Amino acid sequence: MKAEDIHCLLEKAEAVRKKSYSPYSCYPVGAALLAEDGTVYTGCNMENVSYPASLCAERNAIGSAIAHGKRKFSAIAIIGSHEDYTMPCGICRQVMAEFHVPLIICGKSPEDYRTYTLEELFPSSFKAEELIHKENL
Numbered sequence: 001m002k003a004e005d006i007h008c009l010l011e012k013a014e015a016v017r018k019k020s021y022s023p024y025s026c027y028p029v030g031a032a033l034l035a036e037d038g039t040v041y042t043g044c045n046m047e048n049v050s051y052p053a054s055l056c057a058e059r060n061a062i063g064s065a066i067a068h069g070k071r072k073f074s075a076i077a078i079i080g081s082h083e084d085y086t087m088p089c090g091i092c093r094q095v096m097a098e099f100h101v102p103l104i105i106c107g108k109s110p111e112d113y114r115t116y117t118l119e120e121l122f123p124s125s126f127k128a129e130e131l132i133h134k135e136n137l
């Protein structure tokens with residue numbers, strides 16, 4: 001992926017970060033997901049006083065893309081804190097593994113970021129082929 005494409009994704013993540021609903025953690029996060037067809041879907045974190053009911057930016061962006069019929073993705077960019085690189089949580093990593101998001105871009109800003117492959121961040125994800133189907137019982 002070209003540097004200018006990464007920069008564009010990070011700019012979109014930074015913009016949607018400003019729309020975050022994060023009154024409890026005060027940690028706004030934005031994500032921009034690039035579908036294989038070039039469409040970008042964004043999401044921000046949405047907190048709830050009942051913490052388990054909260055939704056991470058990454059899953060929000062992936063959910064938006066899924067709602068639009070997309071299933072294949074090229075990359076996701078994430079921006080939270082400007083002091084450190086925001087890494088996806090374990091649940092988000094598992095969702096990224098479900099949809100085989102190959103490149104994860106974690107940024108402090110559109111100019112300061114690190115890139116990771118899904119395999120680097122989540123080498124032992126739970127996979128669909130590991131499920132026991134009824135016919136195997």
